Amino acid sequence: MNQFNWDSSFLVDFDLKTGKSETAESSKRTLSQMKDMYHDVQAAEEILKNEDPVIYEWHELGCPERAGDLAFGTTILYPGKVGSEYFMTKGHFHTILETAEVYYMLDGEGFMVMENPEGDTIEMPLKKGEVVYVPRRYAHRTVNTGDKPLRTFYVFGADAGHDYGTIETKGYHKMIVDEDGKPAVVDNPNWK
Ligand SMILES: O=P(O)(O)OC[C@H]1O[C@H](O)[C@H](O)[C@@H](O)[C@@H]1O
Numbered sequence: 001m002n003q004f005n006w007d008s009s010f011l012v013d014f015d016l017k018t019g020k021s022e023t024a025e026s027s028k029r030t031l032s033q034m035k036d037m038y039h040d041v042q043a044a045e046e047i048l049k050n051e052d053p054v055i056y057e058w059h060e061l062g063c064p065e066r067a068g069d070l071a072f073g074t075t076i077l078y079p080g081k082v083g084s085e086y087f088m089t090k091g092h093f094h095t096i097l098e099t100a101e102v103y104y105m106l107d108g109e110g111f112m113v114m115e116n117p118e119g120d121t122i123e124m125p126l127k128k129g130e131v132v133y134v135p136r137r138y139a140h141r142t143v144n145t146g147d148k149p150l151r152t153f154y155v156f157g158a159d160a161g162h163d164y165g166t167i168e169t170k171g172y173h174k175m176i177v178d179e180d181g182k183p184a185v186v187d188n189p190n191w192k
């Protein structure tokens with residue numbers, strides 16, 4: 001569904017408090033759809049016995065995947081943990097690896113966890129009012145270390161594409177866990 005004319009101008013609503021939009025389509029990922037991304041599989045199974053929580057939702061405009069266009073929207077990542085690991089997005093490389101992205105932090109606190117194919121990693125702490133620049137070639141995942149939703153507004157080159165497979169099979173080098181009530185960056189023992 002594409003209700004916007006990307007060859008003309010248009011206006012769209014985004015509520016910069018809630019991150020929600022009346023117009024943009026919303027999609028969600030629940031724990032059952034991404035339980036294998038978490039380190040503590042047993043903790044994930046325990047939660048899923050009682051409920052299948054929404055981990056995050058995002059609003060997008062169905063931008064065509066054309067070079068030169070800009071895709072943008074918002075993501076709302078809910079607070080919570082699976083074992084000691086904070087709720088996070090699935091994360092992806094861009095299929096066109098040389099595509100950067102910016103995220104403006106509307107609310108909340110957390111980390112942008114990034115890594116490139118060479119294994120260089122960046123764990124950038126984020127708080128409300130900051131813009132994080134995700135450079136070309138870096139996979140990116142948002143982690144919510146706070147107790148309220150982490151809300152971001154994002155923009156990236158629309159032809160970038162999403163490569164989920166690499167992260168699904170290899171995982172990330174680093175993970176963000178709760179250590180005595182504070183977020184800590186640790187090596188992911190499951191990294192392949
Ligand atoms: O693609 P995920 O890692 O699941 O995150 C979901 C969405 O969140 C972000 O805001 C991105 O900019 C989107 O491109 C992405 O599809």
Ligand SMILES: [Fe+2]
Pocket residue numbers: 092094101140156
């Ligand atoms: Fe991206």
